[in-house]
Amino acid sequence: MAEALDVPTHLTPEKADFSKALAWVDGEVVPLDQARIPVRDLGLMYADMTYDVVHTWRGGFFRLEEHLDRFLASCAGLRLDPGLDRAGLRRRLGDLVLRSGLSDTLVYFACTRGTAVPGTRDPARHVAHRFFATVTPLILRGQPAEMRRGLHAMVVADVPRIAAASVNPHWKNSHWGDFQRATFAAKDAGADVPILLAPDGSVAEAPGFNVVALLDGALVSPADNVLPGISCRTMFEIAAELGIPARYGRLMPEELRRAEEVFLTATSCGLFPVTRLDGAPVGAGVPGPVTARLLNTYYARKNAGWHITPAAAAAGQETTR
């Protein structure tokens, strides 16, 4: 029998108030539906950009500094200049959340190479990079019934994840062509989500998710060929508190198939149980006890303010409470 999954039920597409969604773009705060960028932005033309996504929970950012760490590292690696340092980014994102009046949000922020210079393809020529950000109501992927059912995943072996030597996965990027192609393949075969392998045949990532397996009582998530996921790290920290061993390492698809439990991690859900893999049940075919404990502890911790930075503090304002 599956353990109870204490996931919130109020953050659904139906209940989300998108009229409050805002964006900061080209120096202005505008309603999200007016937020646009030029069609000649190199982020669009050549996927020449980075981004990150942090969420707020009950009015506070979850692990804001780690998302800023990653964004700044991505910008440095890709030689992109958002025009804001860490303090400026923190204030900008905090201010945007406060202005929206929303408490549970997804905050997407990005830096592109800016608008194309006519007649050149030289990225070094593009000196005016473009930073923008959006704040939208947090919609939790995985309402309770969906979480109980879990995701049906499929290893799509013939669409390998883009090699790290080609596009560095540590620099969060918009190169999702492999993910989209594998998603169509998985859905064509009746699955919900693909799991992609690295060029060496080991497990890499699912689209926007890190993959975690419980193998012989220990959690394992791929060390290489993946974005260093902050939600995955969070689950590993919770696992340590709960006395569950967890490590980054090489994970082979055959190990995934014999795992006791499998789940995916992402900001939009914390984690999402995988209950079927390649048409066969994972473990008992329901979310397993370790998965449930991690998810329930995740929400309990967040509700208690763990790793939370109030939006007002990020914005540099005194809280009025």
Added chain:
Amino acid sequence: MAEALDVPTHLTPEKADFSKALAWVDGEVVPLDQARIPVRDLGLMYADMTYDVVHTWRGGFFRLEEHLDRFLASCAGLRLDPGLDRAGLRRRLGDLVLRSGLSDTLVYFACTRGTAVPGTRDPARHVAHRFFATVTPLILRGQPAEMRRGLHAMVVADVPRIAAASVNPHWKNSHWGDFQRATFAAKDAGADVPILLAPDGSVAEAPGFNVVALLDGALVSPADNVLPGISCRTMFEIAAELGIPARYGRLMPEELRRAEEVFLTATSCGLFPVTRLDGAPVGAGVPGPVTARLLNTYYARKNAGWHITPAAAAAGQETTR
């Protein structure tokens, strides 16, 4: 001594009248500098899009049907629906060029997966795809002095081209992270442009260019791991007329280094000579005689109307001449 390169001199950034540039986006024709798309367009967020670029020469599209072939094949492969069939695309692009009043243009046209549906990453959910197009003054890459100097290229072996199994290069796409990374590496080393290898070590592409080598009197361009380039095909057709053998095949970097001549092909230049490779001269270190004959014949043919569709004919209007 280098042969004369009869390239036009009037299509420079300085002479380009961008005030005439137009875009067709979301059902409207607007000046280019007002052409914007939502920041939540999946073409931006996840590089989930395709595009093509055709040019007009003296008021007529060059090889329009082949660009439409490729665009439609890319859309089909990526399951994108531009909302226009071939005739509709032809009319839309023709009309846009006519309205601009420009005769020598670059026409960029794209289809994205459209605006993100909140709370989902499922590409099959995005039913309203977005088609847009821009027309800008044609700026020829490679003015005569630049063409005579040629490009100094560098094989950047440690940044392989994204594998075809991950992102199909036949479907023209915006996944340029490898190209940009390799461009920075080449420029850091004092070269102008990188040449990327396929995962198997054979020559693939340069950023937006096909690579062609003259080896033992015959032209060779990579058959696999590349976009099927229309300018490359054009040069091969001209070569056939001139009695120069040309074939698609496997091209290794060491063959490139001992080639008599090397050039890159793209819509924005026809071809561009490569005069240095990895710091050493290619052949005599000046554009070679075959390169020059191909380029000069290319312009002579285009000036004579070869493969040209007048914009008015594309737009479905009778020409008034």
